[in-house]
Amino acid sequence: MVATIHPDEDSIPLLLAGSEEQIADGLALIDRLLRQRLCRWLRRRFPALSAEDLGDAWGSTLVCVLQSVRSRRFATNQPIAPWLRKIVYARAADQTRRKTRxxxxxxxxxxxxxxxxxxxxxxxxxxxxxxxxxxxxxxxxxxxxxxxxxxxxxxxxxxxxxxxxxxxxxxxxxxxxxxxxxxxxxxxxxxxxxxxxxxxxxxxxxxxxxxx
Known part of the structure; x- marks a missing residue:
């Protein structure tokens, strides 16, 4: 099943490439439009993650997005959802390794x-x-x-x-x-x-x- 893309998703890359206020708006849109979808996707891949760990992984993802944007490593021409999936997956893997350790x-x-x-x-x-x-x-x-x-x-x-x-x-x-x-x-x-x-x-x- 292909997820329906909200029209506002297309505006996220441009917002992230803008001013500090626009970046904040872009992060808010990511959280509002993509959080539930990506967390459901993540839950299927890491079923042992608690709700708290899932929240931590998502919070770390937003921090990584902000760091990427401010360091000019974010490419505005890339689809936002696949890029976020890579980040949130990596953060969940880190969370799992830390817990196991x-x-x-x-x-x-x-x-x-x-x-x-x-x-x-x-x-x-x-x-x-x-x-x-x-x-x-x-x-x-x-x-x-x-x-x-x-x-x-x-x-x-x-x-x-x-x-x-x-x-x-x-x-x-x-x-x-x-x-x-x-x-x-x-x-x-x-x-x-x-x-x-x-x-x-x-x-x-x-x-x-x-x-x-």
Whole structure:
């Protein structure tokens, strides 16, 4: 079935090539005339996208259109709908990759904190340290002070802090007091347990994971 082209669609390329006010009018027309059609098209290709993700993909598409127009990369003689389909498809693919990546990092973070071991076959966590820290920040924040300090030190220098002596040294530096190895190990184990409970309460339950 061929979609009916609204007469005003033909005016969009010329508006996008005009003044700032005309560009704004062109973007408004894109949103009014093409949003539903392109989002339905996108939903068929990415059925797992939530309504929120779909909205984010569309918002990113409009930003890309504006960037293309302002950088003079937009060709006024090209059909507007096929061009927008390419952009919205790419943005949805990015959204899907980010979501998948976030879930992978969450699994690595939870398993590592619960067991002290990286899952077999998982990418090296130290290569994604910033993402790793962001994911577990909320879980660590609610811990008692001593456990929080130990877990933060564990994450800050991961994976070097698999070595308990390195972890003990880092915790001692943060607290300004010499910490015993047994107390650091105990705080780490208790903190891991609470982090696991925190993540599980939010619907993430790692498979076949035991507290080390």
């Amino acid at each position: 976030h879930e992978e990092i969450l699994k690595i973070a939870c398993t590592t904190l619960c067991t002290g071991r990286r899952p077999h076959g998982a990418p090296a966590v130290n290569a994604t340290r910033e993402e790793f820290r962001d994911v577990i920040c909320a879980a660590i924040k609610g811990l008692p002070r001593n456990q929080r300090i130990v877990l933060e030190a564990f994450v800050d220098c991961f994976p070097e802090t698999h070595n308990m002596e390195i972890l003990r040294s880092n915790v001692s530096r943060v607290t300004g007091r010499d910490q015993s190895l047994p107390s650091v190990k105990r705080a780490l184990q208790e903190g891991r347990h609470k982090v696991r409970e925190f993540l599980s309460s939010r619907g993430f339950v790692p498979g076949d994971v035991s507290i080390a």
